[in-house]
Amino acid sequence: MIKHLLASAALVAALSASAAEVTLWEGSCNLGTSWSESFSIPQSELTVLGNESAVLTFHYTLDPKCTYWQYKPCSDVSGWTPLDVATELGNDYQCISVEAGSSKTDCPLGAKDIAAIKADGLRVQGYGMTVTKVTCETDKTVDENLLWEGECTLSWSSQGAIIPASKLKAGDLLKYTFSTAGSGSQVIVKGADWNDLLGSAKIAQKDIATGSAIVGVTQEMLDNCGANINVQGEGGCVLTKVERAGSFDPAGVVAYGERFCGTNVFTVLPKSATQLAVTFTAAVDYAQLMNSSWTDLAATSSSKTNADGTVTYTFGLTADMISAINAKKELIINSNGKLISVNLPSGDDSGIADIVADENVPVEYFNLQGIRVENPENGLYIRRQGNKVSKVIIR
Template structure:
């Protein structure tokens, strides 16, 4: 089931296109009183930039911002050392909105490589748009050649373009050295909660899926980007809309065994479910130091109809504290990881009495979503701290 879903979202990414000739790359309200003020737009917003495109800056003139001068100034620059002007452009003195520039091939390449700086005087910048000559795929978020070496970073994405349940498809042309690794980061440069480490084995498959969870969006801040070392090369990042149901999902996306997952759990969490591509011969839930907190011997394992398997670990308060202290846990096993989720609302389990027979019975489907009236299928049955697989006809 989960493997089939991953395959289908990859196919959707390959076939989806849309007509969008005007792309808003920035929107807000920034006053350009003098040369110390500017609007910065990251390179990732200019994936569609090409020769023949037009850059449009929507603005409001406000001569009271700097009453010492009786004119306006507006320039567009590359976001590189010294902020040189975009090739083939020059300053304008706009008296009305918008201000526009036609882009040559060099200017388009500069935008894709460095991003944009807008600088000026006596102006309020409201919106910046890229008008393309051809149809573009709005879900193509980055295209180029980003080599990650020496812990450099790039392929920056604006989280406002994403929703929980979307997936990011990273395409790699090279996996890098045996010690290469890629981490997904938020604007605070910390490992982004809801993601997992990407290893050479993952990158060697050519594509890596990073599911967008609610936790990712809550912690991303103003940007999502990758950082890495060892020479892996990213050539494309695409958004796959509505790839999965994000309810309760901690991390989503297939990974080769030995997986570091970056997350924090509610203090009331008592169960963690892990979906594998097949039933593991062995598995461990470890803290960030690779010390096993639990193994498959003390977990409940359900074999799913599509060949995948769901293993549910019961957590103690000490387990949760150990995970939250480092904001990381490790799934060590011999089967590919597909996703990690919280099997329903576990907040009340800690209040269940010793007598399990008196605890309320709850049912969940194999994705961990609560089902009030289960019928005609395979379900997870939970009563207190006991979890089992049942068939209801």
């Protein structure tokens, strides 16, 4: 342990000479005295860490009624696996003590710990402390467009590439990069509540095999994601990076991003909508609007070729079609071409899912894991009212 501490001190000194401080998490989390409280830092905040070594600095206040104070850093997987540093510096229960009267402490991480939290996020428990901030020093150039980086084999049992909603805005283009396509793979964008995220389209095997896929952030996605967006999937595909790659005009957009058809689009359409416009990369032999069971809704359609060579099919909608789509919150675009976007033409987009004015919508609070909190107190929360999402500290 002494050897580890000496190496840690040298690392802190070396970093301090040339590095800038980056805030990974800020709020107010009273860890209490029952080990039942915790907070987490998602993978997307940890991309600034080097791969071989890093030092996290925990800032806190100590409960004067306690006679000892401890914290336990873990990877944020099911079961909250303690990091190696907790074994090396902690007691038999892998709890690391801090000194009486202190207000911050350094937590040195090796390559194995860094890989674990970059893949799964960091979860912190403790005793007798109120943590207010977690920082690190890095000599890496912070790329504001890099939202997540690591190596994640997607599954249905865990949330991958968690990105806080506070980092996103409608109109952002997110590029998801895959190193391995797998077999029979598919990827679905999810909200913090694990539901298929409205305003997004499924990423299928053919899309993954190209090496990357674009997900356009729609207003409907932000209205329904809670505290974060993430991805789940199957087939052995491996995600390595999510980055902001440009922007688009989100007005009236139901879903955005090139996809091979048939494409599952998750949405709830306004009951007042009369048309749905679908744009393809080029002319197609046919285009069908279908429900989630692949039943052709037999919508009437017209097409036009746009100046950039793309082709837009406009489908007429009836109340029965909208009811069929909204019952499952899903529609399918079937064609022999590649989809670019699904839109509500101007005049039909006045209320995706019949949204009412923000000031008339009840305020909802979520913790940083995306779980709704009925009576928030003493901490950092996501506040949502209608279309407006913000971070707030409640004391």
